[in-house]
Amino acid sequence: MKLVIDESRCKGCNLCVLVCPYGIFREGTELNSRGVVSPVLDRPERCTNCRLQALYGRMLCGVCHMICPDQAIAWVEERPFEPHRVEVEF
Amino acid sequence: MIAPDWFREDRLPHIYCTGCGNGTVLNCTLAAVEEMGWERSETAFISGIGCSSRAPGYILADSLHTTHGRALAFATGVKMAKPDLNVVVFTGDGDLAAIGGNHFIHACRRNVDMTVVCMNNQIYGMTGGQGSPTTPLGAISTTTPYGASEPAFDLAELAVAAGANYVARWTSYHVKELTRAVTTGMQTPGLAFIEVRTQCPTNYGRHNKLRSVPAMIEHLRSHAMLVEKRDRLAREGRPIPEGTFTVGELVRRNRPAMGVKQ
Ligand SMILES: Cc1ncc(C[n+]2csc(CCOP(=O)(O)OP(=O)(O)O)c2C)c(N)n1
Ligand code: SF4
Ligand code: SF4
Ligand code: SF4
Ligand SMILES: [Mg+2]
Numbered sequence: 199m200k201l202v203i204d205e206s207r208c209k210g211c212n213l214c215v216l217v218c219p220y221g222i223f224r225e226g227t228e229l230n231s232r233g234v235v236s237p238v239l240d241r242p243e244r245c246t247n248c249r250l251q252a253l254y255g256r257m258l259c260g261v262c263h264m265i266c267p268d269q270a271i272a273w274v275e276e277r278p279f280e281p282h283r284v285e286v287e288f
Numbered sequence: 289m290i291a292p293d294w295f296r297e298d299r300l301p302h303i304y305c306t307g308c309g310n311g312t313v314l315n316c317t318l319a320a321v322e323e324m325g326w327e328r329s330e331t332a333f334i335s336g337i338g339c340s341s342r343a344p345g346y347i348l349a350d351s352l353h354t355t356h357g358r359a360l361a362f363a364t365g366v367k368m369a370k371p372d373l374n375v376v377v378f379t380g381d382g383d384l385a386a387i388g389g390n391h392f393i394h395a396c397r398r399n400v401d402m403t404v405v406c407m408n409n410q411i412y413g414m415t416g417g418q419g420s421p422t423t424p425l426g427a428i429s430t431t432t433p434y435g436a437s438e439p440a441f442d443l444a445e446l447a448v449a450a451g452a453n454y455v456a457r458w459t460s461y462h463v464k465e466l467t468r469a470v471t472t473g474m475q476t477p478g479l480a481f482i483e484v485r486t487q488c489p490t491n492y493g494r495h496n497k498l499r500s501v502p503a504m505i506e507h508l509r510s511h512a513m514l515v516e517k518r519d520r521l522a523r524e525g526r527p528i529p530e531g532t533f534t535v536g537e538l539v540r541r542n543r544p545a546m547g548v549k550q
Contacts, residue, residue: 207300211307211501264319264463267311268301269289 199251199273200280201242208270210234214262220244223262247273291318294328296348303342307501309460309486313407314343316463316484317376320470324374331374334363336388339414339488340380340407357388360395360404367400367547374474375402381422382412385441389421396450399478399545405470406443406481409488417491424531428495444483448539453478455538459485459508462535469537478545485512485533 201222203214214223215237222245223237230236242248246258251273257263263271289295295318304310321331328349335341337356344351354362363377384392384406395404411429412418419429419436422443426435444457454476456469466484473480487493487504498504513528515536521528 209301209306213307213312213501213505216502216505261463264290264315264467265312265461266315267304267308269295269311269315272289 199248200276201239201245201248202272202274203236203239204270204272205230205232205234205236207268208234208236208266209268210236211267212237213265213267214271217261217265218245219259290315291322294318294321294347294349296346299346302346304339305488305490307487307489307504308339308413309409309484309488310340310343310407312460312463313340313405313466313484313486314346314378316467317343317378317405317470318347319467320474321376323467323471324474326374330372331376332366333376333378334366335359335378336380336383337414338380338383338412340378340409340486341383343378343407357383357386358391359383360388360391360400363402363404364395364398364400364547367402371401371547372549376474377402377404379404379406380413381406381408381410381443382418382420385421385443385446393446393450396447396452396479396481399451399453399543401477401479401545401548403470403473403480404482406483407486408443408483409486409492410440411488411492413488413491417488417495427492429492430495442533444481444534444538447479447481447483451479451543452481452539453543453545454480454540455483456481457483457485457533457535457538459512459535460487461505461509462512465535472537472540476540477548478543 224240226235226238331349333344333351335344336359359377359379410422418431421441423436447455454473458466489501493504511532512535513532515534518534
């Protein structure tokens with residue numbers, strides 16, 4: 199699974215930056231086409247959901263997803279053979 | 289997105305300001321609805337007027353966006369006419385405790401079987417930041433430019449005193465605990481009241497030295513004290529820090545209730 203921010207919804211409040219225990223969300227610096235500074239993702243493959251959601255068949259952790267007031271965080275299926283970084287168990 | 293079956297995705301993004309806690313409370317409430325396994329056709333969402341009260345407009349189910357302060361009166365009517373419906377009320381501190389204060393205490397007294405989620409941002413958000421009955425002492429609002437001088441209502445304690453069967457308080461930071469509390473409230477027959485302290489960065493934070501959204505959340509987090517801890521401090525005769533409020537389950541009981549599903 200792949201973590202994505204839906205930039206058509208995100209308003210750039212940075213609450214996800216505050217809550218992620220892995221520090222995956224980082225405050226952004228650039229305005230997007232909607233005039234919002236959305237956070238950037240730092241090695242999102244470290245998120246427990248990216249690694250284990252499919253295996254466990256349920257949402258793990260998920261606090262960013264719950265606190266995001268704009269329903270902008272989601273996990274999507276990767277396309278087949280999408281380039282992958284090596285996943286590290288922390 | 290949480291509970292995708294319950295969101296009206298075509299209405300998103302919603303009107304709430306950047307970092308407004310109302311969106312988080314909506315997530316948690318819908319997660320609880322999903323956990324309950326309710327059918328859309330047997331669930332109704334009811335609200336009054338205010339930013340908080342716009343929440344039902346983003347939910348894919350029947351809803352009533354009623355007059356200011358009257359959400360509980362309409363909800364009581366719905367429950368009396370159709371006790372089989374699951375009724376959830378979204379309300380704000382102004383809606384519930386100022387203009388709607390009487391409906392609040394009487395709905396608790398009657399113990400009407402519904403779940404009331406109050407997004408308490410301690411201000412009239414929608415109309416530009418006037419002080420509400422929950423604005424804390426000393427807080428700056430457009431109607432209290434020198435600091436609020438009236439004591440504030442403790443909504444959760446008020447609901448306990450008025451007779452609600454389930455009362456809990458959390459904040460928009462405590463997403464997991466809040467979801468669990470709303471679920472427990474929905475399972476409890478009678479009136480379940482869940483007060484959620486939320487951030488209004490636009491009309492509260494901006495005037496009270498809490499300009500950024502993370503600063504507001506940090507303020508909520510650091511001033512929340514578990515009921516158990518407060519009780520322990522009181523038992524040991526130790527002082528309870530200034531400005532803290534209790535979070536957790538304040539009451540769960542089984543008084544006679546009205547409009548319970550047969
Ligand atoms: C009868 C009536 N009086 C006054 C108003 C103006 N009014 C609209 S929203 C509001 C306050 C809302 O405060 P709250 O319930 O705390 O909601 P918030 O916007 O903070 O979520 C007021 C006074 C109104 N719409 N109707
Ligand atoms: S919490 Fe949601 S809206 Fe806020 S910055 Fe993160 S993704 Fe964007
Ligand atoms: S689910 Fe948890 S670990 Fe994964 S990005 Fe969100 S907050 Fe971070
Ligand atoms: S005015 Fe306050 S309560 Fe209303 S949407 Fe903006 S931040 Fe939220
Ligand atoms: Mg309010």
